[in-house]
Every structure is written in C-alpha cells, then in structure tokens.
Amino acid sequence: MTAHIEFRVLGPLEVGVGDRPVRLRGLRQRSLLAALLLDAGRVVSIDRLAAAVWGEHLPESVRTQIPIHVHGLRKAFKDAGCGVQVIVTEQAGYRLRTDGVWLDAREAEELAAAARKAAGAGQSEQAAAMLGRVLGLWRGPVLAEIDTAEIAVVARGLEDARLSIAEEWAEAELACGRPREVVARLAGLVEDHPLREGLRAQLMLALWHSERQADALEIYQRGRRHLREELGVEPGRGLREVQRAILAGPPALDATRPEVPAPRVVGDADDEPLPADTGPVVTVRPAQLPPPVSAFVGRTSQLRALDRLLRQDGRFLPMGVISGVAGVGKSALALQWAHLVADRFPDGQLFANLRGYDLDRESAQPAAVLERFLRALGVDGEAVPAGVEERTALFRSILDGRKVLVVLDNAQSAAQVRPLLPATPGCCVIVTSRRRLEGLLVGGGALPVPVEVLTEQDSAELLARVLGAERAAAEREPAADLAALCDGSPLALRIAAAKLAMRPQWSVAEMAERLADERSRLDQLSRGGLEVRASIGLSYRELSARAALAFRRLGLMDAPGGFAPWLVAALLDTTVHDGERLLEELVDAQLL
Incomplete structure (x- = not known):
C-alpha cells in the first residue's frame, strides 16, 4: 500500500490521501471508520461494528447496512485518489490495513514509549521534546462528533492517556529548568480537569519554580475545594506534600514529580493539611464474595x-x-x-x-x-x-x-x-x-x-456429588439417562438431584422416567424457588413479538441438526433474511 494515507482520530476524525481529504458522508460512516481505526490491523466483527455505529439500539437491517457503509467508505477513498483497498473483507468481519498508513494515535503511542525510555536514561531534554510532539498531535476532544457509547469509552481512554503524557511532559520540562512553559500549557488543562491531582501538582511545582508561591498555594486551595464539594474527599498525600514544600521555603534545585495516591475520605479533621506520613484514611478491606457453589465440576x-x-x-x-x-x-x-x-x-x-x-x-x-x-x-x-x-x-x-x-x-x-x-x-x-x-x-x-452446558462426564460427576457416589454408582445407567434429559444444565441437574436427595424412596430411574415426558419436564424441574421454566421465561419476555413467535414455533420442530434461516422463513411466512435476523435475536438472548 502506498504511504500517503493519513488518519487522525486525536480530535475530529480526518482522513487524507496525499494532500486530498477523504470526504466522509454521515455520522454512521464516520463511526464505522472510527471503529476500524481504533482496532486497526485486526478483524472487527459485524456485531462490534454495529455496536460502535448504533450502540445498543440496532436496526433490523443491520446486516445489510454495514456492507453498504463499507462500500461507501471504499468509494470515498477511491474518489480521493487511493488506488488500493484500505478496508479488507474477512470471513468474520472487516479489517483496516495498516501497511503504509499513518495514524496519529499510533504515532503518539510510539513517541511516548520512546520518550519514557529516554527519561529513564536521564535524557530529560530529549524526553521533553518528544512528549511535546506527542501533545501536539491532539487537535481537540478525541472523535468528539461520534457519540455512541463504545466509541466514547475508547475516546475517554485516549483522553486519559493525553493527561498522563501531559504530566510526564511537565516533569521532563521542570527537570530541564523550564517552569514557565509548564505553567502556560497546564493552566488550561487543570481548569478543564479540576479533579486530576497529578496535573495540579505539576502546575503548583511550576508556579513555585517561577517564583509565584502565592499562585501555587491558590491552585492548591481551588483543587481542595473542588475535591471536597464534588467528591467529599481531601487532596491526596502527593498534593499535600507539594503544598507543604511550598510553605517551607524556596524551591529545591530539582523538581520531581510527586506520587499522588488515592484521596482520603472526609472525617472530623480540621482544614489544616495532614502530616505526610498519615496516608489515605480509607483502610476498610471489603470481603463481599458469597460462598462458592457446592459440588462445582468441570469448567x-x-x-x-x-x-x-x-x-x-x-x-x-x-x-x-x-x-x-x-x-x-x-x-x-x-x-x-x-x-x-x-x-x-x-x-x-x-x-x-x-x-x-x-x-x-x-x-x-x-x-x-x-x-x-x-x-x-x-x-x-x-x-x-x-x-x-x-x-x-x-x-x-x-x-x-x-x-x-x-x-x-x-x-x-x-x-x-x-x-x-x-x-x-x-x-x-x-x-x-x-x-x-x-x-x-x-x-x-x-x-x-x-459458558456451554456440561459434558456427559461432568453432568454425571455433578449428580454423583449431590446424590452421593454410592447411589449414583448403583444406578449408573439411569443416572446417565437423567443427565442426558437435563441436557447438561447445571441448574436442571441440581434441581433433579435435590429432589432425589429429599426423597430417598425414589429411584434415579423413576426420576428419569418423570423427566422423559416432555410435556411435564419443566414442571418436574422446580425446587425451592429455583425453576428452569422461570429462568427461560426471563429471557423470553425480552424478545420482540416476532422473535417470540419464532421461538414458540421452533419448539414444535424436531431439528437435531440445528435451525436454518429458511426454516424460520417457512414457519413465519417471511423472507430468509428476516429469518436469519430472528435466529440471531434468539441466539443473542441465549435461547438457541
């Protein structure tokens, strides 16, 4: 692939082929391309692309709309003069090729890694220069025009990375003796992200080294008010240590980045800063896990x-x-x-x-x-x-x-x-x-x-653990039949075994015979508030009306090889495409 295709996601989405912009049409097309870019080089499934474009409210025609938008993107690349296939069709979805492509997010990651290596080797000047170039790649909020939840989560992650890089850049600049540059860049960032204690600490250090002690202390007080009013917490130890150092006198020759631990919960303490060795006050160690399930097998x-x-x-x-x-x-x-x-x-x-x-x-x-x-x-x-x-x-x-x-x-x-x-x-x-x-x-x-149903061996082991090894061994064949009738469902197996344990006069063969009748099987699989029917019903009630109808009619069919879209189309007098969509809804609901 030629090396003149550029993608920019650190701001509004922009694409260029050479000096010609690629004209993207519509929010959905932009959202789909953004999803491919954020997973560049890897296959992105249709389902993941759909979630990125439409969120959790998918249209019925999603399986046809995705290829239409991909076709539109390919045409946009071609119109801009790109002579190669940028988006490749794979068996499981689509993949955006990365050979010969420049992506600002990837450039930022590689530059930041090189800068950290330089900083670790004591090369502060080189680290500061590279980190400054990284920050320059951001042109505004990441993919701000795309508002689906999936894209927003990744965008927030990239924004967090930007703030971390800004803190590292400030540390390197201070080590090079340039506090005024740090003040100029961090002042706006701290205003936009008032709860980010690392940024605030670096700004305080920069003001202190610029002989602006009063301004540095005012920045601390503003941050403390934000934390108390919005979160109900005091500043963390790192921020308090910076304040204490400023109050103690002129700055030291070197300015190192303070460690900023978790904040403490507001208690009865007064407004004076806490001693440096007190640490966070929240020391409660929760242990909320319920007990593990007995007779756990397999997995x-x-x-x-x-x-x-x-x-x-x-x-x-x-x-x-x-x-x-x-x-x-x-x-x-x-x-x-x-x-x-x-x-x-x-x-x-x-x-x-x-x-x-x-x-x-x-x-x-x-x-x-x-x-x-x-x-x-x-x-x-x-x-x-x-x-x-x-x-x-x-x-x-x-x-x-x-x-x-x-x-x-x-x-x-x-x-x-x-x-x-x-x-x-x-x-x-x-x-x-x-x-x-x-x-x-x-x-x-x-x-x-x-998680799939249990194997025959694991089903038999679960029954043996609940019933007792001797009872299960004495009726080995009926126990195998019982496990098969429960279809590997741990819930069904436990209910059946619990009924047998409470009724020692029943044989395993008798319980298997009761379950063999399909018309009353779900009635038998009920015990102490646990019901297989109720568990299925909760998934069933969330189906669309047509998917629920398909589920009921498929229940009348004997199809050991599985269900095909044409079968649903015949049962509901609809198209094969609609049958496929209904089957997918049932699979998503874990009913098929």
Whole structure:
C-alpha cells in the first residue's frame, strides 16, 4: 500500500490521501471508520461494528447496512485518489490495513514509549521534546462528533492517556529548568480537569519554580475545594506534600514529580493539611464474595481463560465477561474463580447482583450499587455524592493504586456495568450475563468467556456429588439417562438431584422416567424457588413479538441438526433474511 494515507482520530476524525481529504458522508460512516481505526490491523466483527455505529439500539437491517457503509467508505477513498483497498473483507468481519498508513494515535503511542525510555536514561531534554510532539498531535476532544457509547469509552481512554503524557511532559520540562512553559500549557488543562491531582501538582511545582508561591498555594486551595464539594474527599498525600514544600521555603534545585495516591475520605479533621506520613484514611478491606457453589465440576478451560486476566501487561483494567444460557452456571464459575484468586487482591473483593434477569425485582441501578460499594470502602454515608457520575469518580479515586476484585453478577447490559468499573489496572472485574455484552468487549477490551452446558462426564460427576457416589454408582445407567434429559444444565441437574436427595424412596430411574415426558419436564424441574421454566421465561419476555413467535414455533420442530434461516422463513411466512435476523435475536438472548 502506498504511504500517503493519513488518519487522525486525536480530535475530529480526518482522513487524507496525499494532500486530498477523504470526504466522509454521515455520522454512521464516520463511526464505522472510527471503529476500524481504533482496532486497526485486526478483524472487527459485524456485531462490534454495529455496536460502535448504533450502540445498543440496532436496526433490523443491520446486516445489510454495514456492507453498504463499507462500500461507501471504499468509494470515498477511491474518489480521493487511493488506488488500493484500505478496508479488507474477512470471513468474520472487516479489517483496516495498516501497511503504509499513518495514524496519529499510533504515532503518539510510539513517541511516548520512546520518550519514557529516554527519561529513564536521564535524557530529560530529549524526553521533553518528544512528549511535546506527542501533545501536539491532539487537535481537540478525541472523535468528539461520534457519540455512541463504545466509541466514547475508547475516546475517554485516549483522553486519559493525553493527561498522563501531559504530566510526564511537565516533569521532563521542570527537570530541564523550564517552569514557565509548564505553567502556560497546564493552566488550561487543570481548569478543564479540576479533579486530576497529578496535573495540579505539576502546575503548583511550576508556579513555585517561577517564583509565584502565592499562585501555587491558590491552585492548591481551588483543587481542595473542588475535591471536597464534588467528591467529599481531601487532596491526596502527593498534593499535600507539594503544598507543604511550598510553605517551607524556596524551591529545591530539582523538581520531581510527586506520587499522588488515592484521596482520603472526609472525617472530623480540621482544614489544616495532614502530616505526610498519615496516608489515605480509607483502610476498610471489603470481603463481599458469597460462598462458592457446592459440588462445582468441570469448567477447566474457562478457569484457565480467566487466569489470563492476571497475566495482562498492567496498562489496562483486566475484565472478563462470562456469558451463557440461563442456568448454565455462570455465577458458579465466577465465584469459583474469584475465591481461587482472592489472595491476589489484598485490598478486598466487592460483589453485586445486578438483577438483570430477576423475576420479582427490578434491575439494580448503578447509583445504588455505587453507594453500597462506597460505604463498603469506608465512605461515610453523608459524604456519598448524589449523582452517578460523581459516585463513579469517587469510587475510582478510592480504588486508584489498589488491588480490588469486583464481581458484577447477572448484568443486563454494558450500560449498567460501565459506571461500576474501576480505572486502575491493579483491579480486576468479572461480569456475568446472559448476553455477550459486546459493548464491554469492544470499548473496554473485556475477555469473552462463553459458558456451554456440561459434558456427559461432568453432568454425571455433578449428580454423583449431590446424590452421593454410592447411589449414583448403583444406578449408573439411569443416572446417565437423567443427565442426558437435563441436557447438561447445571441448574436442571441440581434441581433433579435435590429432589432425589429429599426423597430417598425414589429411584434415579423413576426420576428419569418423570423427566422423559416432555410435556411435564419443566414442571418436574422446580425446587425451592429455583425453576428452569422461570429462568427461560426471563429471557423470553425480552424478545420482540416476532422473535417470540419464532421461538414458540421452533419448539414444535424436531431439528437435531440445528435451525436454518429458511426454516424460520417457512414457519413465519417471511423472507430468509428476516429469518436469519430472528435466529440471531434468539441466539443473542441465549435461547438457541
């Protein structure tokens, strides 16, 4: 590919071929290209592209609209004089080629890495120059004209990276003895991001070294007021140490970047700065994990996949999304792994049932969950902010620099989860949901961990553990039949085994015979408030009317090889394309 194609995402989306701009038509076309650029070089699936373009409200014609927009983009490149295929069609989706392409975000990442290496070698002048070039690549808010949640999450990540680079640049400039340049650049950034303590500390140091002691102390007081009024917290130790150094006298010859730990919760202390060795006051270690499920079997590959979260490079928040059909054991897997690795998170474990699929209660609101989390972390009830955004900011501030495991069970959507995510890579988040929550996979880089039904061997082992090895061995063949009738569903297996355990006079063969009747099978699989029918019903009630009709009619068919779009088209007297869309809706709802 020729090397004259330039993409710019650090500001409004811009594309150029040589000196000619590529004219992008419409927000959806721009959103699709942005999604490909943010995953440049990798295949992006149709589902992920759809989430980036339309968010969670997908049109029925999404499968045809994506290729139409891709065709429009290719035509725009061709009209601008590009003679090669920039967007490549792959079996699983589309990929934006990176050979011969210049992308400002990639340039920023490579330059910043080189600058950090230079800083580590003591080459402050070189580091300052390179970091200054990096900051110059930003032309405004990242992809500001694109407002889908998935793109917004990535944009916020790039904006956070910009602020971190600004802090590193300020440190390098101060080491080179240029505080006035730091003041000129950081003053506006601190005004725009008043809760960013690292930026404020660097601005205070720069003012101090510019012989503006009073201004530096005023910047501290403004920041303290913002933190107290918006989050109910005091400045962190790093900011207080900078204030104390300014009060002590003239600046030292070298100005080093202070460490800014998590803020402390407001208590009964007066307005005087705390001693340097007091540290954060929030020391509560929550341990909220429910007990693991008894007789846990199988899931070796899923546990191994989750272990990969502990081996990430430390730059991004490790997050796994466990998805699967109702009753397949998602929560059991999450709790089993959480207890196995709890000692890797010395600052505690937080747990919340988000009730995304609860028969009797509404889904948990993020604001209410955040309030419980903040109280568990030691925040006084009166200090909990009112709004969701403020609570999220305080939650992330408290967890900054800590190692906490957060388990969010039974989530309904990515939007319900996002406010509950920490920002520090030392933490880890596990989410369970019936849906795949592709918004978290696309925007948050979450690891997908799909959970299928148990194998025959694992089903037999689960029955043996609940019934007792002797009873299961005595009726080995009926136990195998019972496991097959439960179709590998841990929920169904546990209900059936619990009924047998409570009725020792029943034989396993008798229970299997009861389940063999398809008309009453779901009636039999009910025990102590647990029902297979109710679990399926919660997913069913979220379907569109036509998908629900397709589900009912497919239930009348005997199709051991699976269901094809033409079959749905025949059952509903519709097109094959519409049949495919309805099947996809049923798959997304984990009903097929």
